Amino acid sequence: MIPLKYNLRSLSVRWVTTLLTCLAIGIVVCASVLTFGMIEGIEHALTSSGDATDLIIMRKGSNNELSSTIAPTAARDLINLDGIAKDAQGQPLASREFITVLIQPRRNAGGTANVIVRGLDKVGRELRPNFTIVEGRDLEAGVNELIVSKSISTRFENLGLDGSIEINNVNFRVVGLFEAGGSAAESEVWADLRDLTSAQRYNGAVSVVNMRVPEEADRQAIIDRVRENDQFKLSAVVESDYFEDQKSSSLAIKVIAYIIAAFLTFGAMFAAANTMYAAVSSRAREIGTLRALGFARSTILVSFMLESLVICLIGGILGCLATLPLNGLSGGTQNAATFSEITFSFRFGPKVLLQGMGLALAMGLIGGFFPAIRAIRMQITNALRQS
Amino acid sequence: MSTPSNTDPVVLVRDVYKEFRKGETVIPVLAGMDLELLPGDYLAMMGPSGSGKSTLLNLIAGLDKPTSGSVIVCGQDLGKTSQSALAKWRSRHVGFIFQMYNLIPVLTAYENVELPLTLTPLSRKQRVEQVKTALEIVGLGDRMDHYPRQLSGGQEQRVSIARAIATDPTLIVADEPTGDLDAKSGNEILELMHRLNEEFHKTIIMVTHDPSAAARAKRTLTMADGRLVSDIQNSTATGTTA
Ligand SMILES: Nc1ncnc2c1ncn2[C@@H]1O[C@H](COP(=O)(O)OP(=O)(O)O)[C@@H](O)[C@H]1O
Ligand SMILES: [Mg+2]
Numbered sequence: 001m002i003p004l005k006y007n008l009r010s011l012s013v014r015w016v017t018t019l020l021t022c023l024a025i026g027i028v029v030c031a032s033v034l035t036f037g038m039i040e041g042i043e044h045a046l047t048s049s050g051d052a053t054d055l056i057i058m059r060k061g062s063n064n065e066l067s068s069t070i071a072p073t074a075a076r077d078l079i080n081l082d083g084i085a086k087d088a089q090g091q092p093l094a095s096r097e098f099i100t101v102l103i104q105p106r107r108n109a110g111g112t113a114n115v116i117v118r119g120l121d122k123v124g125r126e127l128r129p130n131f132t133i134v135e136g137r138d139l140e141a142g143v144n145e146l147i148v149s150k151s152i153s154t155r156f157e158n159l160g161l162d163g164s165i166e167i168n169n170v171n172f173r174v175v176g177l178f179e180a181g182g183s184a185a186e187s188e189v190w191a192d193l194r195d196l197t198s199a200q201r202y203n204g205a206v207s208v209v210n211m212r213v214p215e216e217a218d219r220q221a222i223i224d225r226v227r228e229n230d231q232f233k234l235s236a237v238v239e240s241d242y243f244e245d246q247k248s249s250s251l252a253i254k255v256i257a258y259i260i261a262a263f264l265t266f267g268a269m270f271a272a273a274n275t276m277y278a279a280v281s282s283r284a285r286e287i288g289t290l291r292a293l294g295f296a297r298s299t300i301l302v303s304f305m306l307e308s309l310v311i312c313l314i315g316g317i318l319g320c321l322a323t324l325p326l327n328g329l330s331g332g333t334q335n336a337a338t339f340s341e342i343t344f345s346f347r348f349g350p351k352v353l354l355q356g357m358g359l360a361l362a363m364g365l366i367g368g369f370f371p372a373i374r375a376i377r378m379q380i381t382n383a384l385r386q387s
Numbered sequence: 388m389s390t391p392s393n394t395d396p397v398v399l400v401r402d403v404y405k406e407f408r409k410g411e412t413v414i415p416v417l418a419g420m421d422l423e424l425l426p427g428d429y430l431a432m433m434g435p436s437g438s439g440k441s442t443l444l445n446l447i448a449g450l451d452k453p454t455s456g457s458v459i460v461c462g463q464d465l466g467k468t469s470q471s472a473l474a475k476w477r478s479r480h481v482g483f484i485f486q487m488y489n490l491i492p493v494l495t496a497y498e499n500v501e502l503p504l505t506l507t508p509l510s511r512k513q514r515v516e517q518v519k520t521a522l523e524i525v526g527l528g529d530r531m532d533h534y535p536r537q538l539s540g541g542q543e544q545r546v547s548i549a550r551a552i553a554t555d556p557t558l559i560v561a562d563e564p565t566g567d568l569d570a571k572s573g574n575e576i577l578e579l580m581h582r583l584n585e586e587f588h589k590t591i592i593m594v595t596h597d598p599s600a601a602a603r604a605k606r607t608l609t610m611a612d613g614r615l616v617s618d619i620q621n622s623t624a625t626g627t628t629a
Contacts, residue, residue: 001505002502002505003498003505005493005494005498006491006493006494009493009494010493013492013493285487285489286489286491286492288489289483289485289489289491290491290502291474292448292450292477292483293477293478293483293502293503293506293550294474294475294476294477294478294479294503294506295474295478295506296471296474296475297470297471297474379451380450380451381445381450381451384450384485384489
C-alpha cells in the first residue's frame with residue numbers, strides 16, 4: 001500500500017484546488033442535509049402527532065378533519081362512550097373539536113397563507129404530546145381568547161402574543177403561546193370550541209372528536225360501534241394511522257428533494273472528478289515511477305480513490321457542520337392535504353447526517369474512479385516520459 | 388525465485404524486435420538486438436538520440452515487452468510474464484535510476500528510499516536499517532528528513548541511487564543518470580555507480596551520451612537505428628576520473 005501521507009501531502013501541495021473542491025462538495029452536502037433534515041422534520045411533526053391509543057372520529061368518507069362534521073348530539077354521545085380514559089378530575093379524555101381555516105398575512109410582507117384555527121374542549125390539551133404554554137397563559141373560555149403555537153406566532157403578522165385577529169367580525173386576542181412536542185398542533189391556532197363556533201355562526205358544531213382509549217379491545221369496540229351506527233354515518237380511525245396518511249403530503253416534497261439532491265451530487269461528482277483528473281495528469285511521471293518501482297495497478301487505483309475520498313469526506317464533514325447551527329430551526333410549508341401552513345423543525349439526526357456523508361462517499365468513489373482508472377491505464381514508459 | 392549461478396547470464400536478449408504503433412503507422416525501433424550480461428557486468432550504452440537505447444533498457448527492466456524475440460532477466464522470460472507478475476518481479480530484481488531522479492516530491496529522502504521496501508516482507512525495523520544503510524552508502528545519512536526540493540540535483544540523484552539499492556536488487560538500470568547534472572555532481576554519481584559494481588557486485592546497465600562516463604563502465608555498447616554497432620570491453624576501466 002502506498003502510504004496515505006503521500007496523498008495527504010499531495011492534497012496539501014495543491015491546497016487551493018483541494019479547498020475549492022472541498023467547499024463545492026461541502027455546499028452540496030450541506031444543501032442535501034438541509035433538505036433531508038426538512039423532510040425528517042415534517043415527518044417527525046406528523047409522526048409525533050399520531051398516538052396509537054388515540055382515536056379520531058370523523059364523518060364517514062372524509063379523509064381530513066377539515067371536511068368532517070359531526071352532529072352536536074352525536075358528539076355528546078361519543079365523549080361518554082365506555083373505555084375512554086379519564087383525567088385527574090374524572091372527566092373523559094375526549095375532546096370535541098371544530099376546525100376552520102383563516103387566511104392570514106405572513107410576517108415581513110411574505111404574502112398570505114392559510115392557518116388552521118381549532119376550537120376545542122379544555123381536555124383536548126391532554127391529548128397532545130407535551131402540551132405546554134411557553135409564553136403568556138392558557139385561554140379562558142367565553143371571552144374570545146386564542147393561544148397560538150410558538151412557531152406559527154413567529155410566522156404570522158397578527159398572531160404574536162397580544163396580537164388580535166377578526167374571525168367573522170368577532171375580535172379574538174392572543175393570550176398565550178404553546179408548544180406541543182413538534183406535533184401537528186404546532187401548526188395551529190387554538191380557541192375555545194364554543195367561542196369559535198359561535199363566531200362562525202355554527203353554534204355547537206363539531207368537526208371531529210378526539211379521544212384516548214388505552215385498551216385495544218375498547219378501541220376496537222368503539223371503532224366497530226361507530227361504523228355500525230347508520231344514524232350518525234361516522235368512522236373512527238386510530239390517530240397514528242390518520243397522520244400516516246397525511247404523510248403522503250410530504251411525499252411530493254420528498255421526491256423533489258431527492259431529485260435535487262441527486263442532481264447536485266452528480267454535479268459535485270464532476271467537481272471531484274475534475275480535480276482528480278488534474279491530479280492524475282500532473283502526476284503522470286510520479287505514477288510511472290511508482291509502477292516502475294513495482295506498485296501494482298490495483299494499489300495505485302486504491303491510492304487515487306483514497307485521495308478522492310479524502311477530499312469528499314472533508315467536504316462532507318464541512319457540509320454537515322454547516323447545518324448544525326440550523327438544527328431545530330423551524331420552517332414552514334404547505335400541507336398538501338389541508339392546504340394550510342404546516343410548521344416543522346429541521347432535524348439533523350444521525351440518519352440525516354449519515355445520508356449526507358453517504359452522498360460525500362458516493363461523490364468520492366464515483367468521482368475518483370474514472371481518474372484513477374486513467375492513472376493506471378497509462379503505459380509505464382509513456383508515463384515516465386511526461387515532464 | 389531462481390537464483391542464477393555465477394556464470395548464468397543476468398540478462399539475455401535474443402533477436403529482439405520492438406515496434407511502436409501510432410494509429411496506422413508502425414515505428415520500428417529495435418531490429419534484431421542480441422545482448423548478454425554476466426553477473427557483475429557494468430555496461431554503458433551509447434548511440435545517437437532515438438537509436439533505441441531507452442527502449443532496450445525498458446525491455447530489460449521489465450517496463451515494456453518486446454514485439455518479438457526474448458528478454459530473459461534473472462531467469463525470468465519477461466515477454467511471457469503478466470503485468471502484475473512483472474510489477475512484483477521489478478520490485479525484487481531491478482533498481483531504477485532516472486535522468487530526472489523521479490523522486491516523489493511530497494516524500495522526504497528517507498520516505499522515498501523506504502517506498503520500494505514497503506513492497507517487501509521486511510519488518511519495520513529491518514526497513515529502517517536498510518533505508519539508513521542505503522542513505523549512508525550514498526553519503527546522505529544526514530539528509531534523511533529533507534524533501535527533494537531542499538536538495539541539489541546531485542543529492543537528489545544520490546537519494547534515487549539509495550532508493551535503487553535499498554531492496555538489494557540484482558540489476559541496476561540507469562537511463563542517463565548524469566544527463567541533468569553538472570560535471571562535479573555527475574562525477575560523484577559515476578563514482579557511486581562504480582562502487583555499486585565493484586563493492587556490492589551489482590550488474591549495471593547505464594545509458595549515457597558522455598564518452599568519459601561510458602569509459603568508466605567495464606563494457607561499452609554502441610547502437611544506431613535499433614541495431615548493435617559495437618560492443619567492446621573497456622580495458623582502461625577504472626573507478627577514478629581519468
Ligand atoms: N512509447 C512510444 N511510442 C512511440 N514511439 C516511441 C515510444 N517510445 C520510443 N519511441 C520512439 O522510438 C525511438 C527510440 O526511442 P528511445 O529508445 O527513447 O531512443 P534513445 O533512448 O536512444 O534516445 C524514437 O524514435 C522514439 O520516438
Ligand atoms: Mg533515451
